[in-house]
Amino acid sequence: MIRHIIAAIATLLAIWAMVFMYRLDREANRFGEIQKLLERTKMEVKVEKHPKVSSLTPSETNAVKPQSKKEDEAAKKLKALQERAGNLMAFKVSPLYKQKCSSCHGVNGEGIIGPKLIGKSSDFILKALEDFKSGKRKNYVMYGLLSKMDEGQLKALAEEIGTFQQKLEASQKQ
Ligand code: HEC
Numbered sequence: 001m002i003r004h005i006i007a008a009i010a011t012l013l014a015i016w017a018m019v020f021m022y023r024l025d026r027e028a029n030r031f032g033e034i035q036k037l038l039e040r041t042k043m044e045v046k047v048e049k050h051p052k053v054s055s056l057t058p059s060e061t062n063a064v065k066p067q068s069k070k071e072d073e074a075a076k077k078l079k080a081l082q083e084r085a086g087n088l089m090a091f092k093v094s095p096l097y098k099q100k101c102s103s104c105h106g107v108n109g110e111g112i113i114g115p116k117l118i119g120k121s122s123d124f125i126l127k128a129l130e131d132f133k134s135g136k137r138k139n140y141v142m143y144g145l146l147s148k149m150d151e152g153q154l155k156a157l158a159e160e161i162g163t164f165q166q167k168l169e170a171s172q173k174q
Pocket residue numbers: 097100101102103104105113114115116117124125126128129138139141142145157
């Protein structure tokens with residue numbers, strides 16, 4: 001008799017545990033979905049904000065949220081590095097690259113804040129640029145930049161960056 005009671009209790013416990021796990025699972029799923037939702041809204045907000053931030057005056061920028069403080073620091077670092085990098089140029093680059101890309105990727109693609117680009121193939125660069133632009137690869141900086149460029153410019157840049165390694169080697173032989 002006692003054995004039966006114990007068996008019954010064990011079964012009940014097992015069922016209860018199952019229900020509990022199921023609930024927990026659902027809860028976790030819901031939590032995950034909320035997080036995803038938040039992520040998405042955050043992304044939209046940032047993406048929208050990006051072009052505006054650059055057109056604001058510094059005092060307005062400071063008012064825009066904690067994130068802009070980081071951007072301020074990044075901008076300062078950028079300037080310092082830019083000045084330093086200006087002296088290291090080994091070969092000439094197009095005005096488009098110089099204006100739009102060199103501040104983060106270096107005058108010759110050696111990489112500063114953005115990764116090193118020199119030595120990477122045109123195909124790789126083009127794919128990366130297209131993915132940033134389409135949002136397939138997420139990066140707000142690159143996205144904001146590329147959203148104002150057309151396919152022709154992306155191709156030209158990819159083409160050019162693909163020749164950096166060669167140009168560097170040529171300049172070192174001189
Ligand atoms: C304000 C800084 C900044 C500027 C300006 C900038 N980039 Fe970037 N770029 C980055 C950062 C940061 C990453 C790394 C993003 C990542 O991997 O998610 C990146 C990544 C890349 C990559 C991918 C490299 C890899 O190894 O995967 C390519 C290609 C690239 N940038 C090209 C360009 C080109 C071309 C321009 C000019 C039109 C440009 N970038 C301008 C910051 C910048």
